[in-house]
Amino acid sequence: MVRLRLHLVAGIVLAFAVRGPAFAADFTVPPVPTHYVTDNAGALSSATQTSVDAELKAYEKATGHQVIVWIGDTTGAVPLETWTGDTAHQWHVGRRGKDDGAILFLFMHDHKVRIEVGYGLEGSLTDADSSRIIRDDIVPRMKANDPNGAVSSGVAAMLTTITPSYAGVTPPPAAENVAPPIVSGAVISMFGLFGVFMLFIAFVIVMRIIGSIRYGYLVMRKGAPAAKKEMKGFAFWDSSGGGSSSSGGSDFSSSSDDDFSSGGGDFGGGGASGSW
């Protein structure tokens, strides 16, 4: 019994105390960017911002790889690599399973730059490559007070290093980018029409239940007549109740086509750092 109690105490203590070298939330990770280029320090001209954004979007369309730029002021007391590594890990840039994302971080107040490379791109954008890009393309321009040049040439160097054949603007379509059909013909025929029918019935029933819960909720909040009025617009396929969060893969285009949304890729601390 004493042993058991010790275990309990150990469990409780562990749950609170061993947070020491914890990985998540040692600092506040900024929200997942909604554009390919995010400039929180006002370092870039709007022309550069627009053109690099468009370039990175076209690049993702062509190759599937997600490359983004994020400019901030400082990482505060957090070491640069810890800050960018944890942030990249939580943003999930790149596709799930392929982990083919890369992020160019610039910190204007700290005078620091880092390229974070997802697991899947470590082979084509090696640490030595990242280091060379920082040394040759970014740092000299930052020193010359030319952040626009630094970002556009740094990004261009990253893209051509990852995809040597990538020529920019009108990219060739990539075969690997074609999404597989969700349900193949064989599965449907195996499953049978009857199964599809049953699924549909189940779907309708579930939607009815959701509808009645929603109705009850609205009655509770607004009273019956208002609820009835609001429910008129509630078709059974309406899904306005659940907002979709963008990170974590498989999102079905939650927002407009111009925006960036991360695909679920993971990072392992690859890349390089520099300062100017």
Place this chain on the structure above:
Amino acid sequence: MQQRSWIGPVAVIGIVVVIALFVGSAYNSLVTLGQAVDAQWGQVENVYQRRADLIPNLVATVKGAANFESSTYEAVAKARASVGQISPAVVQNAVNNPQDFAKYAAAQDQLGSALSRLLAVVENYPQLKATENFQTLQAQLEGTENRIAFERRKYNDVAQAFNTRRDTIPTVFFAGLFGSKFNEKPYFKAQAGAEQAPAVNFSP
């Protein structure tokens, strides 16, 4: 009245079934969390191996520099050899054996500090430092150190998830019944400077 006679046994069977389901699901959750720890431990081993693979090239490069202090690269080679002495099987099972874990982590930490001493000494050899070959090596080494810090933190996270589940109710009641399978997973202790990759300065 006769009907009541079988209520007792049925209730007992019911309770046994519920307990079995309970234990089963707790067991499964420990297995799942344990597999996450094993997988992450594999990642840690990978990045350590990656560092070890860079060392022959590094030693060859600094040896080529005129009268480079031999004691520094000899220390690196020695530390690498002592890491290599720990058998792969022991390393693989280290998450279930705190002593082996501590031994392995200490050997790797020693190699890490021998390497950073060597890199510090290179500062005195500007010609060596300026070569393309060395700059590439340095970028690779720094990247690898950063990966090591990163994977170690990830490992501590999954180990903590396992330990928390293991040491809380209800799993704590039976985790010990399965031998060393569900031992508490050891943690990497933060060593001075390990959380931070070596600073890079690209100014000429």
